[in-house]
Structure formats: C-alpha cells, structure tokens
Amino acid sequence: MMNCREATRLMSESQERKLLVSNQMLLQLHVMMCSGCHNFKQQMGTIRTRTREYAKRKE
Amino acid sequence: MNDNQSKTSSQQMSNLLADTEFLDDIRQQMLRFATLQLRDSHLAEDAVQEALIGALKNAGSFGGRAALKTWMFAILKNKIIDILRYKQRVVNVSSLLHGQDENEDEDLSELFDSKGFWQVDERPVAWGNPEASMRESDFWRVFEACLDNLPAKQARVFMMREFVELDAEEICANLELTLSNLHVLLYRSRLRLRECIENNWYLKGERNDELS
Numbered sequence: 654m655m656n657c658r659e660a661t662r663l664m665s666e667s668q669e670r671k672l673l674v675s676n677q678m679l680l681q682l683h684v685m686m687c688s689g690c691h692n693f694k695q696q697m698g699t700i701r702t703r704t705r706e707y708a709k710r711k712e
Numbered sequence: 713m714n715d716n717q718s719k720t721s722s723q724q725m726s727n728l729l730a731d732t733e734f735l736d737d738i739r740q741q742m743l744r745f746a747t748l749q750l751r752d753s754h755l756a757e758d759a760v761q762e763a764l765i766g767a768l769k770n771a772g773s774f775g776g777r778a779a780l781k782t783w784m785f786a787i788l789k790n791k792i793i794d795i796l797r798y799k800q801r802v803v804n805v806s807s808l809l810h811g812q813d814e815n816e817d818e819d820l821s822e823l824f825d826s827k828g829f830w831q832v833d834e835r836p837v838a839w840g841n842p843e844a845s846m847r848e849s850d851f852w853r854v855f856e857a858c859l860d861n862l863p864a865k866q867a868r869v870f871m872m873r874e875f876v877e878l879d880a881e882e883i884c885a886n887l888e889l890t891l892s893n894l895h896v897l898l899y900r901s902r903l904r905l906r907e908c909i910e911n912n913w914y915l916k917g918e919r920n921d922e923l924s
Contacts, residue, residue, distance in 0.1 A: 656824070656827060656828030656829055657824060657828060657829045657830045658820065658823075658824045658828035658829075659828060661899070661903065662895075662899050665895070665898055665899040665902050665903075666895050666899070668873075668898070668902075669873070669879075669880040669894075669895065669898065670880065687830075688835070689830040689835035689836050690830075690836075692835075692836035692837060692838050692839070693836045693906065695838070695839070696836060696839060696906050696909075696910075697902060697906075699839060700874070700902065700905060700906065700909070701874060703855065704874040704875055705874070705875075705877075707744075707852065707855060707856075707875070708741055708744075708745075708875045708876075709737075709741070
C-alpha cells in the first residue's frame with residue numbers, strides 16, 4: 654500500500670499537473686482507507702480557495 | 713486592432729482608472745503580495761508604487777479588469793524578482809533566491825514515521841466549520857501569520873502559485889527552478905501551512921467551543 658508521505662506528495666503535485674493514471678488509482682485507494690490523508694485532501698482544496706479569497710479580500 | 717476597437721478599449725481603460733475602488737483593491741492585494749515576498753514593508757511599498765506607475769503608463773491596450781490586474785501583477789512580480797536579485801548581489805544573502813534556509817531534503821520524520829505513515833499526533837483532523845465559533849477576521853490573522861512563518865523560498869513559490877495563480881512552468885522560468893524543485897517546495901509549503909492553520913485555528917476553535 655502507498656504510504657502517507659507518498660500520498661500527500663502526490664496530492665500536492667496533482668495541484669500542478671495531472672497524475673499518471675496508475676498513481677491516481679493507488680492514491681484513491683489510499684485516501685479511501687486513511688482518514689488523515691482524506692482530511693489532507695480536503696484541506697488542500699480549502700487552502701487553495703482560501704488563498705484566492707485572501708488575494709481578493711479587502712482590508 | 714482597428715480604430716474602433718482601440719477607441720473602445722481606451723474608453724474602457726479610462727473608466728477603469730477612474731474607478732478608485734478597483735485601484736485601491738488591487739493596490740492592497742499587490743502590497744500584501746509584495747510584503748510577503750520581500751519581508752520588508754518599505755521595499756514592498758516601493759515595488760508596488762513602481763509597478764502601478766509602470767502599468768498605468770502603458771494602460772492603453774487592456775480590455776478589462778481581469779486583463780489589467782494580471783498585467784499589473786506581472787509587472788510587480790518582475791519588480792520583486794529584480795529587487796531580490798539585487799539584494800542577493802549586494803548583501804550576498806544567497807538564501808533569498810537559492811536559499812540555504814530550507815533544505816530540500818529537510819527531514820520529514822516529525823510528520824511521518826519510518827514507514828512513511830502519519831505520526832499519530834500529526835495526522836490531519838477534519839477541519840469542520842469553526843467559522844461559526846470564531847470571527848472571520850481572526851481566521852485571516854492566523855492565515856497571514858502562517859504564511860509569514862513559511863521559509864522565504866517556500867512562501868515565494870506558494871504565493872506565486874496560489875495567490876497570483878501562475879502555472880508551474882512560469883514559476884520555474886521566473887525563479888530558475890527545475891520542475892521537481894518546484895514540486896518539492898510547494899509540497900513542503902502546503903504541509904507547513906496546513907499544520908499551522910490546523911494548530912492555530914481549527915484546534916483552537918474547537919477548544920474554545922469546549923470552554924464556552
């Protein structure tokens with residue numbers, strides 16, 4: 654099984670480019686079974702949205 | 713571009729420039745960006761000023777807000793890179809651009825065990841919705857502090873990617889990084905930022921709930 658370190662690395666990388674299909678599948682499998690990485694995945698989305706809000710926010 | 717089109721766009725442009733709210737907003741955003749990149753509010757102020765003047769000088773050919781904003785940030789980004797290069801030469805602070813302040817092989821064993829699984833107390837928790845219990849402005853204070861806490865180089869690539877929304881190739885070209893350097897830096901920045909926000913916002917929010 655893919656470990657959390659590799660899974661988080663790939664989740665970060667997927668924000669810049671499409672992952673290989675084989676990696677996507679292994680990652681999906683890992684995230685389904687690991688609550689920490691599942692949360693990490695949600696948080697990557699939150700951080701991206703929040704940073705864009707931050708850029709557009711008024712003082 | 714024919715005459716009609718160029719008339720329309722210069723008309724649009726003068727409308728945009730008369731819109732002080734729009735300019736204020738963009739100035740604020742640029743300032744925030746420059747301050748985080750340069751870690752010096754005076755230098756940031758100067759860079760933004762110069763970028764705005766530069767942008768407005770050639771403001772003729774822009775069709776709208778989005779285009780103008782992108783362009784202003786492009787100018788600002790180049791100013792920042794110039795300043796960083798200059799600083800590097802003058803003060804010889806090599807850490808600013810090609811830093812030693814962050815080792816790309818930085819040890820992640822605080823986060824992951826020897827098999828690469830989360831250390832128990834580092835495992836990300838569900839963030840839920842603490843907005844309800846803490847003020848939005850507090851969130852932004854934490855968020856800003858966490859950005860500030862990133863090592864300089866990580867902060868720089870993170871902001872270029874997520875704040876200015878440049879793509880990976882553009883960032884690499886600008887900072888003379890390889891794509892794999894960039895992936896590593898972004899990965900580290902996200903790990904740190906995530907942890908910082910979780911510790912200072914989400915966990916505190918929950919604790920506050922329990923107290924109240």
